[in-house]
Amino acid sequence: MDGAANITAAALLQQILVGLSRTTILFIVSSGLSLVLGVLRIPNVAHGSLYMIGAFLTYSVATLAGGGTVGFIVALTVAPLGVALISFVVERGLFCHLYEREHLMLLLFTFSIMLVFGDLVKLIWGSDYRSLTAPLFLQGSFSIQGFPFPRYNLFLLLVGPLVAAGLWFLTNKTKIGKIARAAAVDREMVGAMGINVSWVFAAVFVIGCYLAGLGGALVAPTQNITQGMDHTIIIEAFLIVIIGGLGNIWGALLGALIFGLTDAIGILIWPQFAIVFPYAAVVVVLLFRPKGLLKSTW
Amino acid sequence: MGMEKEHRHLIFLGIPVMAVLLLLPLGVSRFYVYLVSLMLVTGLLATSLNLVLGFGGMYQFHHAVFYGTGAYALALVVTKTGWPWWIGFLAAPICSGALGLIMGVITVRLSKLYFGMLQISLGSLVWAIVFRWYAFTGGDDGIHGIPVPDLIGSSTGAYYFTLAVSLTALFAMYRILCSPFGRTFQGIRDNPERCRALGIHVQRHQLVGEGLAGFFASVAGALFVTVEGSVFPDLLFWTLSLEIVIMCLLGGWFIFLGPMLGAAIIVTLRTFVGIYTEYWTLVLGIVLMLLIFFLPEGALGLVLRHREPAAGSGKEA
């Protein structure tokens, strides 16, 4: 009973494509995490909660907007902004007083936010499973050499490069991106130049959390929107950031690729132990490159 | 560190506390005897984490792995072999100590967050194996009804056994921290570069620390089996690890007995808040936030600071 015996080139190709669409989500979520980690030095455990809130908000907004294509597009725009707003409040209200603390304290602080958000989601949305329908033009699938490939996954494959390009533009071509990169290296220096570092930090934090919300919004039509989504994503996102190099968003891209592809191909080759593959990949990477694959900003 | 000053506190405090602990089963119902046993087990676990976290400055993010490994070692020896229970109890620390050393060899080359995250991925591997290996570990169903010798089978017996073992382990950890090794270890936390310049082998010390932490965590794991009679994969899950870190922080992680107090507070809160509300994690999250804002040196740290300003001043968090 070996699943691998039936694998053809077409199945492998399809598998890689599906792996890549999974990579998109992982990249979007973990690049946000990496951004916050790189510039603000906050290992934000609550990032997963924001992803979950993003998915729930997408559901609620889409339902309020009447569903269908319009509802989905409105939700995809509004829900991540809602998450960004929440993160803005959290940053200005709580985090900005804590930047001088140790990393471990910050980690625990974000963990406590995760606990609070987890219960708040339960309070607001209750315990029922939620499901969101993709707009009509993204439903169903088309055939790649006889294998069905869902349209929505193709949509994700298109969104991934767009987000990556946007992030590249933001960090390399805009003023705030340049300041943020400088602040990541030497925040005193940036402060000495008369720039209000605090607001730069706020902006970066909000952008990072927006990405978590966007990831949640994009994943909503393919998943069961429920409590506990935060737990599944956050460890994966952290591992991706670590193997990519702390604070390096291109490292996050590389890490997400490794994670998404080892997972998808592991399913084909050795389905019984697919659960172990991504973790093993992380261990192997860190054994040879203890500081991650790409240059860390730390 | 105010280790000697703490020492005086210990003597003053020790006698009444010991008297209360020894006489406890005579005075309260068996639920509270059980609850205090649970506090001792959890407290021992938190203290063993603090050995490397608070006193070694190592970001031990996945300490629960050693706890779970110890518990599983005892459970498997008792249920799978015909060997006496006591051998299982001895096997637990040996297995976890060895696991600590193996994981240490891989992880001590890294520092801070990298160390912690590599540990989480290695620990998750161990968890995945335990979770999946139905034939051997019982998979996600775990192993239940693990027999315990009659002598320590009742809740009072288990309590006295837990008390004796955890006090011995605490004393041993305290001695280790006061030993030359312990001093060097704390020196490494405060200034690894200087220690390296002095010719101290930093990584080797950290490796030994890792092994010791694993050793004592698994004693707590074996005690858990004594008290509860069950093992399950949750014991090795990463969320438990973060909860232990919280206990250290809550009690005060630069003070030897801080984690013990932290564990007692968490176990008490969890039990009694859980009676009144389903939203216990919300309460915990808010308590934790307030704590980080206003009490970064922990509950015991606050008490000791008021008592004697020098005591809690090892390092400002």
Place this chain on the structure above:
Amino acid sequence: MKRVACLILCLVGCVAVLSATPALAKKPIKVGIVDCYSGPPSTYTNDVRDAFKMEIDKINAAGGVLGREITFVTRDSKFKVDIGLSAAKELIMRERVDILMGTINSALALAVSDLCRKEKIPFVVTFSKSAKITGAKGHRYVFSITENTAMAGKAAAVGLSKKPFQKYWIAGDDYEYGHAIAEGVWANLKNMRPDVKLLGESWWKVGEPDFTPYITAILAAKPDAVIVATGGRDCVPFLKAAKATGFNQRVPFYMHTATELSTLKPLGLDAPEGVLGTSNYFFYYPRSAANKAFVKTFQKTYDRYPAVGAVYGSLAADFIAGAYQKAGSVDTEKFVDALEGMTVDSPLGQVTMRAYDHQAMLPMFMGVTQKIEGYNFLIAGDIMVIPGEKVMPSVAEIKKAR
């Protein structure tokens, strides 16, 4: 120094105050429920608790049992065994409950079952699907009022053996439940239809984000039918992926909980049609007066349709009240004796607690997902009833397992 001493004194004081439980004249019968009320499983467990409360209120309004009121307290296990186990101990030792109920987490159910064996407290298992509870690990004080993996497996095998499929593929959640369901179906099916062939298996982790790669791998093998052994929150995304890839149109598949209200309602009209599933209960089936009345009261009280958990909750209440009535006393041993072999009326009709293994003999309904006028979600149609005695493992098998 003094502060530390004060702190300790305060703690000891709290403990002393809390341990003093008030004494009552005519003690009510107290039921303790430990279950997971947080996270994805709560969509199932809330129904158990709510229906239990509804039934208990009805019984109490009619004068209670033996002149006593039935009360209950709940504890949230957070799907964690350690928290649940210590909550169970708290219920037994501090709350002094007469009976324990719960839980959806099998590891916790087994742990609590072992505790109850030692404490001699009856434990009514309301949702855990592990066949070990009343099978290999069964004992005098544990009762199950829910189907288990052995029963679901056998029911599915009875249903599938009547279909023309020969080449099967098995896929499922990579944990005890998934493997147990798959094994149950396959062993029984092989027995009934020696000509069936297993082409291969695939297993995914619980909480798998994307099922498309698995579906591709399965389609590549060209099976006649697929047995999908997945449960809980993974059902919804699997059905979504099945719909998106047209899986259900290419290969018929059976998924134990596919027809469950908790799975189909969130999907609305977008759920795939033609999926085979089994369940203990639908609010629209059986079409008896008893069930209609039950659904009506439940809807009036909670403003939603009852899912399968509701029938477990109401069965628990009826079995507990009935057994005390029959025993004529609140003595635990007499209660256990009375409950063995007892029959109660329920929305499902008459249900009997089998005396030997303490497993309620529940019928299973196998149906196919269909769009039906009047519902804004899919429901099960073409329902085939597989009676309790046919889905239960035989007493001889249980004896062998123990």
